[in-house]
Amino acid sequence: MIKSALLALFTVSFISGCATTTKDSISGVKRSQLLLMPASQITSMSSKTYLQTLNTAEKAHTLNIDQSQLERVRSISNNLIGQVSAFRPDAAQWKWEVNVEKSDQVNAYCMPGGKIMVLSGLIDKLHVTDDELGAVIGHEIAHALREHGRERMSQAYVQQFGLQAMALFFSKGTSALAGNATTQAANLGSKLFFALPNSREQETEADKIGLELSARAGYNPEAAITLWQKMNAQGEAKSPEFLSTHPANANRINELRALMPKVRPLYDATKMGAGR
Numbered sequence: 001m002i003k004s005a006l007l008a009l010f011t012v013s014f015i016s017g018c019a020t021t022t023k024d025s026i027s028g029v030k031r032s033q034l035l036l037m038p039a040s041q042i043t044s045m046s047s048k049t050y051l052q053t054l055n056t057a058e059k060a061h062t063l064n065i066d067q068s069q070l071e072r073v074r075s076i077s078n079n080l081i082g083q084v085s086a087f088r089p090d091a092a093q094w095k096w097e098v099n100v101e102k103s104d105q106v107n108a109y110c111m112p113g114g115k116i117m118v119l120s121g122l123i124d125k126l127h128v129t130d131d132e133l134g135a136v137i138g139h140e141i142a143h144a145l146r147e148h149g150r151e152r153m154s155q156a157y158v159q160q161f162g163l164q165a166m167a168l169f170f171s172k173g174t175s176a177l178a179g180n181a182t183t184q185a186a187n188l189g190s191k192l193f194f195a196l197p198n199s200r201e202q203e204t205e206a207d208k209i210g211l212e213l214s215a216r217a218g219y220n221p222e223a224a225i226t227l228w229q230k231m232n233a234q235g236e237a238k239s240p241e242f243l244s245t246h247p248a249n250a251n252r253i254n255e256l257r258a259l260m261p262k263v264r265p266l267y268d269a270t271k272m273g274a275g276r
């Protein structure tokens, strides 16, 4: 009896948990997603992890030490953030943060809720143009807009704890087990964001939304392709960290090329309007 009630509850949660995070756009991304854990919980976990990262970098004197680099990254990020409403209006109200950590790593990420970090190796080793920086940060912001981290955590949670724990988790009950499940989820979540790579499907979505976002923000969308070519060239010498989770295969570049005619007018419009 209790079991069937839990299963019914789970079914309701499951249905309400399947949604799409972004609205329909030129990018064509509208896949329905499994989103079981509350977004607020994921955001809160991410904020704590991000703060820890900032504190560690601060102590190591690697946080925002190059002022001109920081201003450049913040300026480009802010232009991109200014266009997120095209995909989800609520994201304009997120508590966005943008920082640069000095590192040899060629990498960048945006944690759930809009916590952006660019590792300086990306800028120094690839000699990225503003358009290319717009492409890579746009791609990372797109992961956050699509809540890919929350989606991965939801999938992992179901695998880890099963249906019954999931039902208790959503019962908002005061039982010890429900509380325990919440704590476990919180601990699990912070590990998962960094441990679980995005799926190929999530990468394709981030490419597409990122391309549209950067075009809307006034960055030449063609830069997404030159960025991947630079990554590949760098990869032959020494594998950039970004490439290990973002393989730049021919298919990836072909998909970007296919979307180019649709997003180019957005970019052209910014040039005509603002004269940047």
Ligand SMILES: [Zn+2]
Pocket (backbone or CB within 6 Å): 139, 143, 198, 203, 206, 246
């Ligand atoms: Zn990605």
